[in-house]
Amino acid sequence: MASFQNIDIETHVPSELLIAQIMRLHASISKLESLRPSKQVNSLLTHLVKLCTLPSSIDIEALPQEVKNMRESLIKLSGHAEGLLELEFSTLISLTPMPLNNLTLFPYYGNYVKLANLENKILKENGVVNPKKVAFVGSGPMPLTSIIMATHHMESTHFDNFDIDEKANEMARKIVACDGGLEKRMKFETQDIMEVRERLGEYDCIFLAALVGMTKEAKVKILGHIRKYMKEGGALLVRSAKGARAFLYPIVEEHDILNFELLTIFHPTNEVINSVVLLRKPKA
Incomplete structure (x- = not known):
């Protein structure tokens, strides 16, 4: 996988490089049997979030249709994974004696x-x-x-x-x-x-x-x-x-x-x- 080590992240990351990385991650996430929290799911999604918060000048409207379709799919997949992560942690936290004191357990x-x-x-x-x-x-x-x-x-x-x-x-x-x-x-x-x-x-x-x-x-x-x-x-x-x-x-x-x-x-x-x-x- 290409690396961002040589890029000063204060400057914008080249859009093509970023999109290629995101598409690779989408391919890996799509193949998962389950999006429930696991080492593999957490690792892929953490990587995805890090990529998506790098400074970039991507214009979503200007993307090719293939990338737009991938984006819609990725929003659904990561949204579903987010829901499952929340459910897992809310279940765990609700079982503690004072749930409101344990919200910080959520990543x-x-x-x-x-x-x-x-x-x-x-x-x-x-x-x-x-x-x-x-x-x-x-x-x-x-x-x-x-x-x-x-x-x-x-x-x-x-x-x-x-x-x-x-x-x-x-x-x-x-x-x-x-x-x-x-x-x-x-x-x-x-x-x-x-x-x-x-x-x-x-x-x-x-x-x-x-x-x-x-x-x-x-x-x-x-x-x-x-x-x-x-x-x-x-x-x-x-x-x-x-x-x-x-x-x-x-x-x-x-x-x-x-x-x-x-x-x-x-x-x-x-x-x-x-x-x-x-x-x-x-x-x-």
Whole structure:
């Protein structure tokens, strides 16, 4: 395998070299019998994340169709693997006497703390301070963003977490159950967000997880649905990706965001993978 040892990673990595490496990894990941956490799965995915966070000037729109198809497949594979990793760790952590004290066992816990700090800063800078009610769409079995936000940044906010997987919600409830105060402020609902309507009008701020709507079409449809029912003046924080990070997560472009006021787009350059897009539903 070609090596990046001679490349100064402050400069951009040649796109062809990066794409060739990512395609090789995709071929290896596709052949795996299972994406459950194992030495091999963890090693391949760690390598993939490292490649995707190298500085690069890859323009996803300009890629050949073959690479675009590989990218869609890779997002699904790595998203599936991420879900299985979260499930494994939430099961493990939920069996400890004080699950909330053991969240740091999750390998990417530090990244979630950085992302939550970043998102909280962006929300505050745009006037979203201590919202009364927040919805998190796609919270999964390890609802780390909600927990970190509720315990470090929004200490009086009520969080409704939506996920289509009841098993994920069941694990998430077990983790939060050890803290009565937090449990009162945090609910987990098994529902497809496309079936939640008027209720979306209750929230001051809605978070949309990166893997809710894995294709461009699905993402645009979900954004349109949320916009229709959310409250006027309410904030919608959408996670996106840029450059090589877009081999891990879907991209939300400015032209995908119809009838919203775009407040800010932030692209990280550290180990945080997701870009942050903050929108507001304009007042009529």
